[in-house]
Amino acid sequence: MRKPSFAQALLPYAIRPPDGNLLLLVTQPKDNFERMVLVRAAKERDASEIARVHVQSWLTTYSGIVPDDYLASLNEAERVLSWRDWLTRDIQIFVAEQDGEVVGFVSGGQIREPLQGYDAELFAIYLLDRAQGQGLGTALLRKLAEALAAEGFEGMTVWVLERNPAIHFYEKSGALLINAKEVEIGGVLLQEIAFGWRDLAKLAPPF
Secondary structure, three states, X not given: OOOOOOOOOOHHHEEOOOOOOEEEEEEOOOOOOEEEEEEEEOOHHHHHHHHHHHHHHHHHHOEXXXXXXXXXXXXXXXXXXXXXXXXXXXXXXXXXXXXXXXXXXXXEEEEEEEEOOEEEEEEEEEEOHHHOXXXXXXXXXXXXXXXXXXXXXXXXXXXXXXXXXXXXXXHHOOOEEEEEEEEEEOOEEEEEEEEEEOOHHHHOOOO
């Protein structure tokens, strides 16, 4: 039997209600218990929960990669203010909501740093540690790709720290390594690499 592609892997577990949201049936790794997760467009009222996921994900993802002093300085209240602003801008933001709690989010829009052949960019995608390994990252990525393709964008990039374990997620999704640069975080120079998807339509087929 042919193994399903990355884009097809979620299809048996996805339900598309008339409101345009996405319902996922996921299995919790710890208790093998199935739960429903809602993937929907973010609203201004989600700013505080997105900020919480953002900060908590940085603490778990970048421990040992980003200087400890920098991680300790992350301020959730400041992130709330930032997200309130970003939620009013012309960008796409979606959240994954489980049992009424936001456990992940993704954001993207027009590319900020030109790269030939690409016009869109995945700005951020984060999940709480306990929400990983259930297909939610895949669902958020595909939902963003679908929304950006509907706006007329064709190719999407993402910048990620080279030591971030999430690079395997991007590689599995079909993204190609296209660029690299150094960035300063907390007074330390770190290598950052860019992945790209040339065809958003292939990343986001109909659910």
